[in-house]
Amino acid sequence: MTATAAQRITSAGHARRVALELADEFAVTAAERDRLRQLPHGEVERLAASGLLAVTVPAAHGGAELPPSELAEVVRTLAVADPNIAQIPHSHFVYLNLLRLAGSAEQQQRYFAQVLDGAQIANAQSERGGATVAEVATTLRPDGPGLRVDGTKYYCTGSPFAGILAVLTRLDDPEGRTGLSPGEYVAFLPASSPGVEILDDWNALGQRxxxxxxxxxxxxxxxxxxxxxxxxxxxxxxxxxAFAQLLHVAIDTGIARGALSAATEFVRTRSRPWFEAKVERAIDDPLVIQRIGELAVSVTAAEATLTAAGLAVDAATASADPGQDVIARASLAVAAAKILADRAATEVSSALFEVSGTRSAATEYGLDHFWRNARTHTLHDPVRWKYQHLGRALLHDTPPPLHGVL
Structure with a gap:
């Protein structure tokens, strides 16, 4: 997809207003797109044209330079409406952050300018076949005067929509011909480069x-x-x-809120009361009221913890040298938020049917996409390890590890 001429977002308030407008638009057809597995090309073009994909571009390069907490709110708002669309630019923002932290001045100028004009970045990071997900087999090798990339990547979210692919590679240069230091490199490649093949073969039960x-x-x-x-x-x-994980928390929290809103609307407008309740309306059933209240607590707790985690990540990214304690606090705050968001998304999207009744399971309503999206997206990284890092920090004073997913 070629870059779309984009508007400029100028403030956090501006970003929130635009996100709400787009969310209202995207929500109307979200369930139908999911049912038919229609890729949201038009919606993603609207997202790019809105300027929201450039909200983290540094002010020195003409961007709004919004803090992570504000970006998380934008992502959460989109996820309430359609978590598929909210997840599509996740890697886009992560790799903009990589450029901010590790890119050269020339690279920052080039890619930030493209993003301000509407360019989109997608990841080509994960692989299969290794002993763990952390192993990288895609190689970067010397080839004549330049280099070449060979390999296959999976779970490349957003790749059909993007003009730029961020490809995680491992340098394979035993003779030192390139002069590059050993290690992992991200190659920012045009999606239209010769030798690139993008396949639309994603077939998961959710985030379809x-x-x-x-x-x-x-x-x-x-x-x-x-x-x-x-x-x-x-x-x-x-x-x-912590920055990358915060956005995943925002997606899960958005799913939870979307599911709760769908449940309350269905109970109000379509559900019948259980006969033993001896009430005329489902919304007057005391057990339904109780359960809706319990679900509201789960969602509110997830949202509040997302806000707190966002502020912690703001502190961790506000300066070039924030200190290891500040970084550790951010990672642990996001870990706690991820646990609550995971719990809320899966609980509420399942309980939606519990409170809404049998008719809510009819395919015509498409309410199952909330649970399928929650169940699929929360598999991204296991929350059981978040508990481990939180416990070790308290019991052993052990800081969380630095590996990109905490």
Whole structure:
């Protein structure tokens, strides 16, 4: 997809207003797109044209430079309406953050300008076949005067919509021909580069329209000025992982709120009361009222913890050297928020049917997409390890690790 001429977002308030307007628009057809598995090309073009994809571009490069907490609110708002659309630009913002932290001045100028004009970045990061998800087999090798990338990536969210692919690679240069330091590099490549093949083969039970399919790279030409060394951001106390995880928390929290709103609307307008309640309306059933109240507490707690985590990530990213304690607090705050968001999204999207009654399971209403989206997206990284890091921090004074997903 080519870049779309974009408006300029000028403030946090402006960003929130635009996000709400788009969310109202996207919500109308979200369930139908999910049912038919229609990729939201038009909606993503609207998102790019709105200027929201550029809200984190530094002010020195002409952007609004909104803090992570405000970006999280934008993502949460979109996720209430359609978590597929909210997830599509996740990697876009993560790799803009990589450029901010580790890109050269020339790279920042080039890519930030493209994003301000409406360009979109998608990830080509995850692989299959390794002993763990952290292993990288996609290689960056010397090839004549330049370099080449070869490999296959999976779960490449947003790839059908993007003009730029951020490709995680491992340098394979045993003779030192490139002069590059060993390690992992992200190659920022045009999606239209010869040798790139983008496949729309994502077939999960939820998040069906995120475009999270396979991308293959066969001898794709790479120039040095397209490479960013990843370690400078990921293996250092920069808040890189906390920033990325915060956006996942925002998506799950948005799903929870969307499911609760759908449940309350269905009970108000379509549900019948259980005969033993001896009431005329479902909304007057005391057990339904109780359960809706319990679900509201779960969602409100998730939203409040998202806000607190966002402020912690703001502090971790506000300066070039925030200190390891500030970084650790941000990672732990986001870990706690992720646990509550995971719990709220899966609980509320399932309980939706419990409070709404049998007719809510009819396919014509499409209410199942809330649970399927929650169940799929919360698999992104296991919350059981969040508990581990929180417990170790309290019992052993052990800071959370620096690996990009915490």
């Amino acid at each position: 329209t995120t475009g999270s399919g396979t991308v293959r790279f066969d001898g794709v030409r790479v120039e040095r000025d397209q490479l960013v060394a990843r370690d400078a951001a990921v293996r250092a106390p920069t808040g890189y992982g």
